[in-house]
Amino acid sequence: MRWTLKPKPDPETVIRLTKELGVGKPIASLLVQRGINTYEEARKFFRPSLEDLHDPFLMKDMEPAVMRILQAISNGENIMVYGDYDVDGTTSVALVSSYLKSFYPNVATYIPDRYDEGYGVSYKGIDFAADNDISLIIALDCGIKAIEKVAYASEKKIDFIICDHHRPGKQIPDAVAVLDPKREDCEYPYKELCGCGVGFKLLQALNEKRGEPFELLIPYLDLVATAIGADIVPITGENRILAYHGLNVINTAPRAGFQAILEQVKKQQLTITDVVFIIAPRINAAGRMKHGLHAVNLLTEQDEDRAGIFAAEIETYNQHRRETDKTITVEALAQIDELKEQERLTTVVYRDNWHKGVIGIVASRLTETYYRPTLVFTRSGDRLAASARSVKGFDVYDALESCSEYIEQFGGHKYAAGLTMLSEQYENFKRKFEEVVAASIDRNLLIPEIAIDAELDLKEITPKFYRILKQFAPFGPGNMSPVFMTRGLKDTGFAKCVGADASHLKCRLKQGTSPVSFDGIGFGIGEKCELLTDGAKVKAVYAIEENEFNGNISIQLKIKDINPD
Template sequence: MRWTLKPKPDPQTVEHLCEVLGVDRSIASLLAQRGISSFEEAKKFFRPSLSDLHDPFLMKDMDKAVARIELAFQNGENIMVYGDYDVDGTTSVALVSSYLKKIYPNVATYIPDRYDEGYGVSYKGIDFAADNEISLIIALDCGIKAIEKVAYATQKGVEFIICDHHRPGAGIPDAVAVLDPKRLDCDYPYKELCGCGVGFKLLQALNEKRGESFELLIPYLDLVATAIGADIVPVTGENRILAYHGLQMINAAPRAGFSAILKQVKKDHLTLTDVVFIIAPRINAAGRMKHGLHAVNLLIEEDPQQAMIFAAEIEEYNKDRRDKDKTITEEALAQIVELKEQERLTTVVYRDSWHKGVIGIVASRLTETYYRPTLVFTRSGEKLAASARSVHGFDVYDALEGCSEYIEQFGGHKYAAGLTLQTEQYENFKRKFEEVVSASIDRKLLIPEIQIDAEIDLGEITEKFHRIIKQFAPFGPGNMSPVFMSRHLKDTGYARCVGGEDKHLKARLFQKLNGRSIDAIGFDLGKKCDLLADGKKVKAVYCIEENEFQGNVSLQLKLKDVEVDSF
């Protein structure tokens, strides 16, 4: 692991924040690191306000999109809400379709089949629209590269409004409106919305044009927060506002589908991290193992008993997903060893029997193991399909662009992408991908990095300190839970390995400087247990969390790494 201590913020800014906020230097430094320099900015950070959301009509083509939907209402046209089969896509479809159905009857939903149609806008979906006299498709979380498919739809008399957040290709589809803040010609102030976020901006604009109160939209924010967490977009700016208020909805008045999931896992208050690890995998499991429409049905269901039935079905899909994930990961790791590819700078594996719905998760697992740009391929009809994952700091989307001569279709983000290619191009692609990555990656990026916000003493860890840090939430990219480092630590004699196969480390760390000792848990750090033996001095990197045991709540360190302290 590389330990990287973030640069110290400007001392004058820190001093000013200490003064105007009445907080200690450690808190003021953490705020300054997050770009906060004034009382007003701190207020917006700690109390995100819906009034600070941007005007949706600042997004290019928003006026055209709203006008086209209003025209569809006036003409009594059939509208189809179309979205991808992952969490961002299914929440988007649930969001837009449920709002539209409250005000207009002729609304259908469509999620492409992962195996039959693949990612994004499909010819089959367009044909379905044309055959059912649907004249307007609102495409969510996809479509920015669907130039040929939009042209095909036009010939069939079907028009498109595209709401996407992926990077455009060389051209923009000739749709009625293309909403995407990443368009080079779009001046929308916040560029990092997820697909569901773009869908929400469309509803915000439509709602405003209809003269309705913004309050009507608040119940839908739980869906937006879920998509923000699941799609791993930055939890900054507008995303932070939407996630903050969406989490409040999930915890105060969860929709029937969320309540049904939470009853099964016996969880009540959720953080954004809980949404990512509890709700998102279950929504995803429907599209991975069966069909994304199962997830949409759960999300829009208003009857609690029916929602419990849907949730039970999805729980079975999730169990199946976990089993396949485990099996395929083991097979992929074995393949890397068998092919003696540990020395490569990339991981590219393929087996035609691997389940297409799980290869993205497996790619993430392989990246955790070998920490290098990774692709996992399987067969999809006559072609090969792959999911790509990257390491922090390396743009896998750009790397794929460098291999485009061998790729039939690809799309995605900096750290996650998907692609298809012809079977005969697999070896050419694999060779080229290694070449492109080898020529462009900084070798230090192949070593996992822990970014440390600040070095502190254990004596600074008080209830008040932690109470303020909790208010930094919701945490996510761009606003991660603060990570601290402390030196000159010793175990008090309780260090031991816990969990199956002694995977985890449990200890109580003591710092002589202030006489403070505190419990610590290190998941997957069992191998570091010997470092704490015989009173050796260590340094540790950790987050601070609450531990509840037999009704008692205390602070503990959640260790990220431990090393011998050489000072």
Template structure:
């Protein structure tokens, strides 16, 4: 692993902020690295306020979207809420449809079938709207590139409102309104919202407008119960947890932990977890919501998220738990097969991993791509058969834009979409070999060699004596963590194991240590998952340095601080 130490902030600025806030220098230094360099910014950082959310009408087309929905409500039109089968899509559909139902009875939901329709707006979905006399489709977390499909809907007398956060193509669909902060002509102050976040801005604008129309004051408290959905989408979609996302995630987590909707409560009860962090949302709630769309159909997730009856929610949660267990089995077995394929076809110097087997489960190929990166750290594509086409999930390494790389291979691709680090695509079987060669060529030409070595970004070098309960208490308030606000990683030199270090775990793959610095001072325990092979570094009182996060360890009811080791040298 490559260790990269972030530059130290100006010592005078650190000292001044530490005095203003009444904190130790290491805390002030971490804050300045995150752009929090004044008392006022620190107040906003530690106490994210809903009052600091931007006016939703600053988003391009928001007025048009609100007017068209108002008109649909007044005219008694049938509205279809459409969204993808992933976490961002299903939470968006649950949010928008349940909100609209408080004003309007004629609201239906539609999640495309992962296998029959694939990602994004589908002709089958539009035909469903036409067959059921629906004249307005609100598409969430998709649609900004659906030029042909929106034109098809218009011919059939169906209007579109698009709430998306993906990068638009060269031309925009002919929709009534396109809410997407990544539009070139949109000057909304924050462009990192997820799809559910854009949906939340729309219901905020609607609530403001409908309140005035009904002659009552706008009350933001009416919208707070929806924030558990938004926080889940923010965590699952790996958007930066800064700006509005930090505010929405912070307050959404409070809803999840104090007044969760029945569906979330039923999931949490299954896993017996008390207080959830954003990391728990990502690794506990999100995979279960995702499992429905991966293994059966995304509709199951929307049903669970909208269910208000506790007994019914528990029943759905048990079903989803089964889907999640099936998903784990599938991704485990496919990962083994994919790794074997890479090893068999070992070609020296390859900068990409591209694998294909026609019977792999399409629902888990994205997870498998992420698993392959854990072993072979390079841009990765996992293909399977989907109808008469091949479908793939792409995942990338830190710092390399796989979406741009796919754009360079467009001549071999039927369609693709996604983000910098994750994308999906389909192509004709006869294009597979040519695409594979072109993708390797593009990555080899554009990806810096350094990016193919996993990087640990270290916030600061500290001493063990700096690790106090107060220091850790303040660090916990840096949460919620995520991209652009990661949990701090530290480095300490001259560590010595006290002789208790050992390999642990069924196959001794993990490393457990108790260390001091320079052989004296306070002792602190540490655990390094998958670091068992570094055991020789710590034997015989040899000094070493460690990169780690600070964690709480609970043992027999006692809580102590420990190092969660990321690497040792």
């Protein structure tokens, strides 16, 4: 692991903020590192307010989008809400369709079949709309590159409103409205919304135009918070406000579908991390193993008994997904060893019978193991389909763009993308991808990095310090849970390996002659236990968390790495 200590923030700003807020220097330093330099900015950070959301009409094409929906309602037209099959897409469809259905009956939902239609807007979906006398499609979390599909719909007298957050290509589809803050000609102040976030801005504008109070939209924020967590967008600015209030909805008045999931896993008071690891995989499992509409049905169901039945079905899909991704990961790792792939700077593996629904998860697992830009391919009809994942600091989307001569279509983000290609191009692509990455990647990026916010003495970790630290949540990209380093640590004689395979480290650490000591748990670093023998001095990198045991709550260190001091 590569330890990187972040630069110390401006000392004068830290001292001023310490006085203005009445907090200790470590807290003030963390705030300044996050770009919070004034009392007012700190107030907005610690108390995210829905009043600070931007005016939705600042987004390019918002006015025509809203007017077209109102026209459709006035004319009694049939509207189809169309979205991708992942968490961002299915929550978006649940969000927009349930809001529209609350006052207008002629609303259908459509999620493309991952295996039959693939990602994004499909011709089959447009044909379904034409066959059912649908004249307006609202596409969510997809559509920014659907030039030909939108033109095809237009021939069938079907209008499109696109709500997307992926990077546009050189051309924008000729739709009634294209809402995407990443459009170069869009001056919307916040660029990092997820697809469900863009859908929410559409509802905010529509709700305002209808003369309804904003409070009507608050119950829908649980869906937005779930999409923000699952899509790994920055939890800054507007996303922080939406995630904060959405989590509050999940924890105080969860919709029937969320309640049914939580009852199955016996969990209360969710953090954004819980949303990512408990709710999101289950919603995703529907689209991966069966069909994304199962997730939409769960998220829009209001009857608790029926929601329980849907949640039980989805739990079955999730168990199947777990078993499948475990099997494929083992096969992929064996393929890497067999082909001596570990000598390359990229990981590209392929087997034609791998389950298309889990190759993204497998790509993430392989990236964790070998820490390189990774693609996992499988066969999808007469094409190959792949999921790409990257390492921190390397833009895999740009790398794929440099290989586009061999790719039929691709889309995604800096760290995650999907693509399809003709099978005969696989070897050419694999060679070119390795060349592109080898020529452009900083070799340091191939060593996992622990970014450290600050150096801390153990005696600075007080109940008050931790109480304020908790208020930095919700955590995620752009506002990660703070990571600290402490030198001169010794184990107090409790260090041992724990877990079924003894792969985890448990210890109790103290610093110098101070009486202060804390329990520490380090997952996956059991081999570091030997560093703590015979009173040896070490330095550790850790996050701070609460541990609940037998009804007692205590502060413990979640250790990320330990080295000799």
